[in-house]
Amino acid sequence: MLALLSCTSRLQRASATANWQPRVLACAAHHRPSLCLPRVRRRWVHRAGFWHRFDSLPASSPMRRPPPQNKNHLASPPPPLQPIPSPSVLTKGGGGGGPNNHIAPRGAAQIYSTLVAVSRRCGCTAPDQRYGSMVAVMKDAAEDAADRKARYVTSAEMARHSSEGDVWVAVQGKVYDVTSWLPLHPGGDLPPLSLAGQDVTDAFVAYHPPSAWSALGRYRVATLSDHAVSDVSRDYRRLVAEFAAAGLFDRKGHGCAASLCAMAALLLAAVWLVLATASVAAHMAAAVSLGFLWMQSGFLGHDSGHYVVMRGRALNRAVQVLAGNCVAGVSIGWWKRNHNAHHIACNSLDHDPDVQHMPLFAVSPRLFGSLTSAFYRRAMRFDAAAPFLVSYQHWTFYPVMCVARANLFLQSLLLLLADTHTRVPGRLAELAGVAVFWAWYPWLVSGLPGGAGERAAFVLVSFAVTGIQHVQFCLNHFSAGTYVGRPRGDDWFEKQTRGTIDVACPPWMDWFHGGLQFQVEHHLFPRLPRCHLRRVAPLVRDLCRKHGLPYQRCGFWEANARTLRTLRDAAMKARAVAAAGGPPPKNLLWEAVNTHG
Known part of the structure; x- marks a missing residue:
């Protein structure tokens, strides 16, 4: 700590005698108040890289909390840091001799690195450079030269x-x-x-x-x-900065170990019910257990794909392959490619693969125009068979969801074995993980003492239970707003809110939805652990209300009803197209194979 204060003092003395450009020393201000600056907790709070008076923050700010009443803490803020000289001045010696000479040749970048190292040794957080003008950034001479050129x-x-x-x-x-x-x-x-x-x-x-x-x-x-910068983007980035200052992106808290233990218990229960009992009812209960196992593995794989749920990236990668490939038989590489495209182009009919289900489903009549999928790099043709299939989609929706998992298996194998042009990190590890799944699952099914009928029922029940998760995915987007074309960076916030729907549920049901019920919050803050989504939901709702944007939220059954109404509306229009005579069929089998549910 003494070394940190000494370096700061030298920089302040250097700025008093040199010609300087406005720069703010951000690194010395990033101390944790509970560790290094307890005196400032009564009247000052730390937000987005700066110290603010408590009463100057907006009343709605999540950083404005009642100050602790501790008489041992002083009410005065820390002494303000003076602007430091520009890196170009420091490297020239600061205009003369004196205390500057022994630090000037080192340059601003090295001083910055030294301060960061000292602050980390003191248990302080490192400077945050993520939010541009919202957080002070110390530039070195090379970056200044790049700005000028x-x-x-x-x-x-x-x-x-x-x-x-x-x-x-x-x-x-x-x-x-x-x-x-x-x-x-x-x-x-x-x-x-x-x-x-x-x-x-x-x-x-x-x-x-x-x-x-x-x-x-x-x-x-x-x-x-x-x-x-639009007002919406400015408020959104400010909210992200406040979440980062509060440490929400770093505090996982969702219990990865608990999820793994629950998955192990479900798997062991299924194996015991199959191998140790002769009851058909017990075997169907084992299939239900497998369905819930795949649901929980999907939630854990989703979490690990968005942020690090373990202590290191290697362990996080191991959890991804374990939950996705080994337990569920779904390539985590395929899922990440599909899911990233969905997030960045939420509900774009030609860029979001999660709303491209032709010829089985069409969430909008605009899909009748045979749009070209940017994800699959082919046309989604509305051929002679598609109008017929889409015409009854509000009746076939739930039956298709019961067997939609089979398509995930097929898509994973196509990517890992047939698609050699797409880069898949750790392709061999993923293939090994999928091989593990296809070793234990057929072995478990073959252990059923009944005939082919009982085994087929076992597979169908396990698929149907995990089909609930596929329905959950659809509820969040099918009845929301859609558009055609590439996503736009200047209305990214608006597109995310218009294309997503929250599903209201009590806290004790969070395990069932896996955080997906807060779809608006998840799309706006994908790196935010699911345990914080319920906390930030009121802030997101207020921000949408402030800017006149929709914040869509309804109950589980109402979300199902809205989805069915959307499918029925498109089905009626598809019948009109079929009555008028649709285009000739082309490549129907390939279209069906590439359907996602």
């Missing part, structure tokens, strides 16, 4: 760089050429391609951890000359 481009000029071989994006007004990064992007190439040529700040803030920000600099090519 960067050319300026307009949004229209940047929009021309939106092809697969030429991808530019802007984050906080800085333009980056990420074409070479696409094959290495952990989230796949589809999200950057969907938003290419646009300002993607909101999406970048939502989906990326702090470590991703440090990798942007090497791809910097220009600066936006007409950069602007």
